[in-house]
Amino acid sequence: MSPPDMKSGLLVTPAVAWLVIFMLAPCLLVLSYAFLERGTWGGVEYTLTLENIARAFDPLYARVFLTSARIAALATLFAVLLAYPAAYAIARAPRRWQPVLLFFAVLPFWSNYLIRTYAWIVLLNREGLVNNLLKALGYRGEPLSMLYSEPAVILGLVYNYLPFVILAIYSALSRLNPELIEASHDLGGGALRTFWRVTLPLSLPGVAAGGVFVFVLSIGNFVTPALLGGGRFQMIGNLVYDQFLAANDWPFGAALGMVLIAIMTALLLVQARLAARAGGDTARPA
Amino acid sequence: MNARERAAAAAPPTHPAVLRIETVSKAFGAVTAVDRVSLDIRPNEFFALLGPSGCGKTTLLRMLAGFETPTGGRILLDGQDISPLPPERRPLNLMFQSYALFPHMSVRANLAYGLEMERRPRAEITRRVDELLATTGLSALADRRPDQLSGGQKQRVALARALIKRPKVLLLDEPLGALDKKLREQMQLELKRLQHEVGITFVMVTHDQEEALVMADRMAILRDGRLLQCGTPQEVYETPVDRFVADFIGVMNFIEGAVDPGGVFRAPGLDVPLARPAGTGALAVRPEAVEVLAGPAAGMPGTVLDVAYHGLDRVLHVRTEAAPLLRVRVAARHAAEWRAGDAVSLRIEPAHCLFFPDPAP
Ligand SMILES: Nc1ncnc2c1ncn2[C@@H]1O[C@H](COP(=O)(O)OP(=O)(O)O)[C@@H](O)[C@H]1O
Ligand SMILES: [Mg+2]
Numbered sequence: 001m002s003p004p005d006m007k008s009g010l011l012v013t014p015a016v017a018w019l020v021i022f023m024l025a026p027c028l029l030v031l032s033y034a035f036l037e038r039g040t041w042g043g044v045e046y047t048l049t050l051e052n053i054a055r056a057f058d059p060l061y062a063r064v065f066l067t068s069a070r071i072a073a074l075a076t077l078f079a080v081l082l083a084y085p086a087a088y089a090i091a092r093a094p095r096r097w098q099p100v101l102l103f104f105a106v107l108p109f110w111s112n113y114l115i116r117t118y119a120w121i122v123l124l125n126r127e128g129l130v131n132n133l134l135k136a137l138g139y140r141g142e143p144l145s146m147l148y149s150e151p152a153v154i155l156g157l158v159y160n161y162l163p164f165v166i167l168a169i170y171s172a173l174s175r176l177n178p179e180l181i182e183a184s185h186d187l188g189g190g191a192l193r194t195f196w197r198v199t200l201p202l203s204l205p206g207v208a209a210g211g212v213f214v215f216v217l218s219i220g221n222f223v224t225p226a227l228l229g230g231g232r233f234q235m236i237g238n239l240v241y242d243q244f245l246a247a248n249d250w251p252f253g254a255a256l257g258m259v260l261i262a263i264m265t266a267l268l269l270v271q272a273r274l275a276a277r278a279g280g281d282t283a284r285p286a
Numbered sequence: 287m288n289a290r291e292r293a294a295a296a297a298p299p300t301h302p303a304v305l306r307i308e309t310v311s312k313a314f315g316a317v318t319a320v321d322r323v324s325l326d327i328r329p330n331e332f333f334a335l336l337g338p339s340g341c342g343k344t345t346l347l348r349m350l351a352g353f354e355t356p357t358g359g360r361i362l363l364d365g366q367d368i369s370p371l372p373p374e375r376r377p378l379n380l381m382f383q384s385y386a387l388f389p390h391m392s393v394r395a396n397l398a399y400g401l402e403m404e405r406r407p408r409a410e411i412t413r414r415v416d417e418l419l420a421t422t423g424l425s426a427l428a429d430r431r432p433d434q435l436s437g438g439q440k441q442r443v444a445l446a447r448a449l450i451k452r453p454k455v456l457l458l459d460e461p462l463g464a465l466d467k468k469l470r471e472q473m474q475l476e477l478k479r480l481q482h483e484v485g486i487t488f489v490m491v492t493h494d495q496e497e498a499l500v501m502a503d504r505m506a507i508l509r510d511g512r513l514l515q516c517g518t519p520q521e522v523y524e525t526p527v528d529r530f531v532a533d534f535i536g537v538m539n540f541i542e543g544a545v546d547p548g549g550v551f552r553a554p555g556l557d558v559p560l561a562r563p564a565g566t567g568a569l570a571v572r573p574e575a576v577e578v579l580a581g582p583a584a585g586m587p588g589t590v591l592d593v594a595y596h597g598l599d600r601v602l603h604v605r606t607e608a609a610p611l612l613r614v615r616v617a618a619r620h621a622a623e624w625r626a627g628d629a630v631s632l633r634i635e636p637a638h639c640l641f642f643p644d645p646a647p
Binding site: 177179180182183184185186187188189190193197198201202 | 351352353372373374375379380382384386387388389390399400403404447448451
């Protein structure tokens, strides 16, 4: 190792040590449970088996994976659809306003995830703010039951992850060289076709980054489906949670977790590849 | 009549202008980037907008292209005011200083873009793109992305993309600015050739006076947003309207002094009969208009500081009493006669001199 390499090696050591001790090691430990047999009262017996992995692909659990994927995909779709116009508006606002607007877009994120999610219960339940408002406006029918449904779960996920997507798309849009837009106008492209042919394709890496982020965090989420789905919607996260804390089947929980991590990793790799291919060549000139 | 009015009056009215810029101004808040500039661009000419960095060249070009709205004046294309038209409806194209090639499209797709925006038939687009790829020597690179091209290749693609719609006027913002000197000189010729071939009016921005002199049919010199002079390279080189232009175009020696009541310019060791009204000012002499006389003859005495090699020519740097550094061009075959430290005497031909009076206090 040459001296500069050694220096940067020393600088990253604390971070790497932290990740290895508190992240990688526990994860590997838990994942290794997937190949062991369950202990009667939780824990594991040290006998090797592939049964847990095989069981994770049972149609019963495959369906849970599919439900989770569908919910995560819908949350991703809505988050991107909502975030894009917001990010676009922020990126086109006068330069000195952009940090302020971003601050407000990210503001909810600084409050606790649980509190934000509980707030939706307050809003959506049968005696909640939304129903009261409808009543005040003269609605006389049965109160709407919006809570404990798939849309409520999706709503919660979209709400919680929206700031990330706005940030990701904003960063792609703000790095876009404005002369490319002008070049399109110069060559006869109106606003719509310029957006479609130049702005959108060049901001796709941001969309992909934000989208993968929402999807990955949503598919493994267990808090939002537990609170807003009322336990009626089993997502993978809940299933894993139950295996460890209710069913006392740690190895199976670990097997499910392993499949989940594999899916997430694959997605993140694809996204990283896309980002690398799009490269820095959309950036404005110095 | 001041110099500017004289230059304006001298413009022959016989040429119809394809592009007429009428007292156009642009202010950004307190900064006036372009200040009441009027120019007529004639059909099929190669016109250069020349000026130091920050003088408003890009701003003027962007107003022509439609990216900035003038805060005063009008822009007429073939006699029609194009001020209300957005960039996409103007039959002009701009070649950007940074090239602004679409990074997610191949060279071919970059070229096709303008025609696709016109909704031309697919077959026509393919044909015209192929033709232009061949004309500009880009056929072999057609499927590459911009990030796989060298600077010179990007420059060609940007030029081809701006030409493909056959604009009435092609605007070029420092088109050769990013290239190294050798390539730049080669591209200067190629750009001229291409302009002849396509028969399109070119308006090129540059800060390089040599480039403007070599390439332009006519040129305009801007400073601090104002038009100083407009004319052919020869007119601008031989009869600069003021001291700034004289200094900016080519190499010029200035000798401070005064014209006496007899009309003779006097500086220490130098008398030049000029037949001008009296007053202080600077005598301007090109290096090629100074003659080196053998020995301490009847000229202005000086000392050779050094001899600079310029191929066929040498430039002597001479210190005189009147000017600390005079540049004198001598043919290489005479240059060997001089070396640093030599005493020489210089003769200045009055017919090749210009005089710029000091501004009234
Ligand atoms: N968008 C803008 N906002 C404020 N000032 C500007 C803007 N564009 C140009 N200027 C100013 O106008 C002047 C001319 O700039 P520019 O046209 O780019 O000069 P050039 O191309 O001749 O170097 C400069 O002083 C520049 O700072
Ligand atoms: Mg410029």
